[in-house]
Amino acid sequence: MISIQNALEIILEETKLQPTQEVGILEASGYILAQDIFSKDTLPPFNKSAMDGYAYNMDKANDTKTLKVVALVKAGDYYEKELNPGEAVKIMTGAPVPASADTVIEIEKVKAEKDTIIIESPVKKGSNIIFKGEELVSGDLVLETGKQITPADIGLLASLGYPKVSIYKPPTVACLVTGDELVDIDQEISKGKIRNCNTYTLEAMINQIKALPVAFDIIPDDKEVLKATVLKAFETCDFIVSTGGASVGDFDFVLEVLEEIGAEIKFTKVAIKPGKPITFAKYNNKLFFSLPGNPMSVITAFEQFVKPSLRQSMGNMTMEHVETIPMKIGDGFKLRKGRTKYIFVNVEKVGDEYIAYNTSSQCSNHLMTVSKSDAVLIIPENIEDVNKGDIHNGRFIFK
Ligand SMILES: Nc1nc2c(c(=O)[nH]1)N[C@H]1C(S)=C(S)[C@@H](COP(=O)(O)OP(=O)(O)OC[C@H]3O[C@@H](n4cnc5c(N)ncnc54)[C@H](O)[C@@H]3O)O[C@H]1N2
Numbered sequence: 001m002i003s004i005q006n007a008l009e010i011i012l013e014e015t016k017l018q019p020t021q022e023v024g025i026l027e028a029s030g031y032i033l034a035q036d037i038f039s040k041d042t043l044p045p046f047n048k049s050a051m052d053g054y055a056y057n058m059d060k061a062n063d064t065k066t067l068k069v070v071a072l073v074k075a076g077d078y079y080e081k082e083l084n085p086g087e088a089v090k091i092m093t094g095a096p097v098p099a100s101a102d103t104v105i106e107i108e109k110v111k112a113e114k115d116t117i118i119i120e121s122p123v124k125k126g127s128n129i130i131f132k133g134e135e136l137v138s139g140d141l142v143l144e145t146g147k148q149i150t151p152a153d154i155g156l157l158a159s160l161g162y163p164k165v166s167i168y169k170p171p172t173v174a175c176l177v178t179g180d181e182l183v184d185i186d187q188e189i190s191k192g193k194i195r196n197c198n199t200y201t202l203e204a205m206i207n208q209i210k211a212l213p214v215a216f217d218i219i220p221d222d223k224e225v226l227k228a229t230v231l232k233a234f235e236t237c238d239f240i241v242s243t244g245g246a247s248v249g250d251f252d253f254v255l256e257v258l259e260e261i262g263a264e265i266k267f268t269k270v271a272i273k274p275g276k277p278i279t280f281a282k283y284n285n286k287l288f289f290s291l292p293g294n295p296m297s298v299i300t301a302f303e304q305f306v307k308p309s310l311r312q313s314m315g316n317m318t319m320e321h322v323e324t325i326p327m328k329i330g331d332g333f334k335l336r337k338g339r340t341k342y343i344f345v346n347v348e349k350v351g352d353e354y355i356a357y358n359t360s361s362q363c364s365n366h367l368m369t370v371s372k373s374d375a376v377l378i379i380p381e382n383i384e385d386v387n388k389g390d391i392h393n394g395r396f397i398f399k
């Protein structure tokens with residue numbers, strides 16, 4: 001049995017970057033940029049008025065109080081002529097400021113009379129102009145490889161004339177579930193049967209991080225069927241996650257199948273509760289995560305091990321999704337020594353503190369407990385008594 005930290009290190013060491021792919025900028029939202037983006041243009045491309053007002057040359061104005069309005073320039077137009085001393089153009093927000101003007105005064109600050117304006121509240125020279133190249137100059141590095149693409153970046157890419165960008169291709173992730181007890185969502189539960197939930201939880205978690213789940217049919221407790229399905233999954237998908245058949249029972253075949261096909265087994269047990277019987281293997285350069293069948297164990301193991309790997313494969317090198325914050329225990333409880341325990345809790349923020357309340361039974365079969373929780377506490381293996389007011393690390397789930 002290896003430690004959580006050690007298991008994560010092995011997984012991340014084996015996780016390779018996905019190939020890159022060009023996608024439309026809207027599709028790129030939330031993914032990691034796989035190219036540097038340089039500005040092809042200067043922004044703004046011209047001196048631009050920041051206000052609806054009047055543009056004039058303060059130095060050349062004969063009398064800075066009264067100006068003759070000689071034209072109207074709206075956004076999208078261009079005033080070519082030279083302004084004579086004492087002349088102004090009426091100008092709209094976003095319109096190019098004539099080359100011979102150096103200042104824009106807002107409409108509210110003048111009194112307009114026929115073709116003239118009288119300045120009532122003077123402004124400083126250079127006011128209300130967004131100068132050419134103030135934001136970006138052609139050739140500037142705008143977005144760097146490795147940046148997570150935000151809506152602002154998408155707008156910026158559009159401003160710069162980039163309809164497509166390169167991202168790390170989201171991996172396809174096979175979701176395999178095993179067990180003779182499982183029936184599908186639309187079936188009645190006859191004696192001894194339960195409905196399959198793990199496929200759906202897995203798909204939802206994979207979707208949430210913008211990878212691509214591929215759901216396979218429920219696999220019965222039949223080693224040959226399991227082997228054929230595992231081989232098919234390796235052939236057609238980039239990553240494989242299975243649930244169930246991971247322990248020491250007579251019908252727990254996942255590890256056996258991986259060994260029989262010649263996969264490289266990296267580890268088979270992690271000191272984590274829930275989620276101990278996790279096998280991590282590599283076959284044809286693809287990664288296989290065999291998770292236990294208990295629904296709470298699936299979520300714990302996915303969040304702690306699978307998610308960091310999938311994210312890293314898509315270029316997200318930050319470890320923010322496994323970082324923890326200190327939480328104060330709201331109500332005490334007892335634990336058995338042994339593996340590091342993940343306790344599902346509800347967190348309340350009081351002042352600067354996060355107070356964690358145990359939600360209910362921590363039985364790894366109970367999905368209800370996870371549904372009622374928004375965080376997990378991570379309690380070190382040697383701790384038996386968790387007392388009200390103690391501080392332990394934890395993290396919010398599904399982030
Ligand atoms: N003698 C031992 N028995 C067990 C050990 C052990 O060390 N020695 N470990 C226990 C632990 S811890 C876990 S976790 C489980 C893991 O067992 P499996 O991975 O083989 O999972 P299953 O037996 O197939 O299922 C466990 C549990 O979860 C239910 N399940 C499975 N798949 C689904 C699904 N897709 N949707 C909903 N529910 C599912 C299944 O019916 C079982 O109740 O082993 C312990 N045993």
Ligand code: MOO
Nearest residue numbers: 274275276297364
């Ligand atoms: O490791 Mo199991 O997932 O504790 O119940």
